[in-house]
Amino acid sequence: MTSAQNIVVFEHDKHYFTEEQKRLKLDEVLENYYGDYSPFFKLIRNGVKFNQYVGVLKVGNTTIEVLPKADGNDKDTWRQLLIDMIKTVWGFEIKVSSSADLKLKSNSILDLYFELYTKELEYLLHRGLIKRYNKKEGNLYALKGALQFSKHLSQNLVHHERFYVKYSNYDVNHKIHCILYKALKLINKTNNKPDLNSRIGALLLNFPEMGDIKITESTFDNIVYDRKNHHYEKALQIARLLLLNYYPDVSQGRNNVLALMFDMNRLWEQFVYVVLKRELRVTDFKVKSQVSKEFWRSEAGTKSRMKPDIVLESRNNTIVLDTKWKNLYDNGPSSEDLRQMYAYHHYYKATKTALIYPGEEGKMIKGKYSPIEGNANASDNTCGIAFISTHTDIVIWKKNIISFIKENFFHVIEEG
Structure with a gap:
């Protein structure tokens, strides 16, 4: 694949390959790397249909951007909103490494990560790279450390001036x-942006050359952060995302794949949680995520657990929120979602539960569970259907989330 191409689609969209893309064998490359199944997309006749994952796929010189879609806004708007959501969830808004504002030269998701990583490495070099003790072995002209007797004998029989x-x-x-x-x-x-080339080149000149190592999940899991290296965490987070989602083309070396994709349902959940966690300041009030509880166990010891997205806790009240990134239109929530919220009422002793959707306008539809025959108290359990209005400005969107939660749930906490 020699010429650069840029494909921009919305989640769940279909894209049919152009003659140029067929000539570049884009369909073959995608099939070779992902086979008949991928969580990101599925191949259809002469094209590809994308799933609920959003982000960027870079295949050789072709960049495929998959954007979220919750209202009538255009692709440029949702590209910027997606970038801002990722920055919010990952904490890029907090300038831990530099007081300078991040100014992206290009509004693409891939450029966001390249710019952030470049900026973090520039900061680390300016601050000074940390040193660590690392174990080495070899033949030296001076006795240093521990003599490896067997290797010393086998390699230095005729070199008495050396020590292994x-x-x-x-x-x-x-x-x-x-x-x-x-x-x-x-x-x-993989960078195609000329404005970053010189900065990356300068980093390669100034960063000490290192040996190649094999990278796996455990490589990052085994890193221990302390007071000397805690400022490395942001750079290592981005490095982890890039390296673990890079699939080199070992046969031809041209059609490498870099997949930075996010499940939009999970990203929406994390976005709402982070906004609530950072912005809400209420006495005796906590915002928790993924609070797990056991609700079934077999005689053989097999367990099943439930885990709501967000739990709001005060001294006397518990509110459970489940986020859903979808357009309901006139269909209403699924029976499965409602049954799940009903279970949350009982296992979390929730005062209120609600399903949280994005919407063009903010509104709360109240709903009450039907009473069970012989148990009138069951009718006290409610499950609201909440639509939080999106906005082209991420700051206003965050304010919409906070004000909506306060208006519709805080009175329950205050009454408690």
């Missing part, structure tokens, strides 16, 4: 910097 030793060295050549260097080389290979 294992020793510790205190320098910048350690695992964390190997990870960062590998991610830097990755963005150098």
Whole structure:
């Protein structure tokens, strides 16, 4: 694939390949990397249909952006909103590494990560790279560390001036910097924006060259943060996202795939949770996410648990919110969702429950469960259908979320 292409679609859209894309064999590349199944999309006749995942797929020189869709706004608007949602969830709004404002030269999701990563590495170099003790072994002309007797004998029978030793060295050549260097080389290979090329090139010149290491999930899970390296966390988060979602083309080396995709249902849940967690300041009031409870156990010990998206707790009240990224239109919520909320009432002793949807206008539709015969109290359980209005300005959208929750739920907490 030699010429650069840019495809922009909404979630659940279908895209039919153009003659140029067929010539570039885009369909074959996608099928080779994902087979007959991918959580991100499925191949159809002469095209591809995208699922609920949003983000960016970079296939060779072709960039496919999949954007969320909840109202009548255009692609440019939703691209910026998606970028702002990701920045909010990942905490990029908090300038932990620099007081300078982040000014993206291009409004693309991939450029966001490349710009953020470049900025983080520039900051780390300016601050000074940390040193670590790392173990090495080899033939030296001086006795240093512990002599490895068997290897010393086998390699130095005729070199009495040498010693095969294992020793510790205190320098910048350690695992964390190997990870960062590998991610830097990755963005150098995949970046197509001229305005970032010079900055990436400067980083490659100034960052010490590191050896290549194999990267897996455990590589990042085993990193221990302390007072000396806590300022590395943001850069390592982005490096993790880039390196674990990069699939090099081992056969031809041209059609590498970088997939930075997010389940929109999960992103919406995290976005609402982070906004509530950061912005709500109420005495004796907590915002929790994914509070798990057991609700079934077999005689063999098999367990089943329930886990609502967001739980609001005060001293006397519990409110359970489940977020849903979909347009209801006139269909109403599914019976499965309503039954799930009914279970939350009982297991979490919830005062109120609500399903939270994005909408063009904010409104709350109140609903009450039908009483069970012989149990009149069941009718006291309610489940609201909440529509929080989206907005082209992310700041106003966040304010809409906060004001909606306060107006529709705080009186319950205050009465308690």
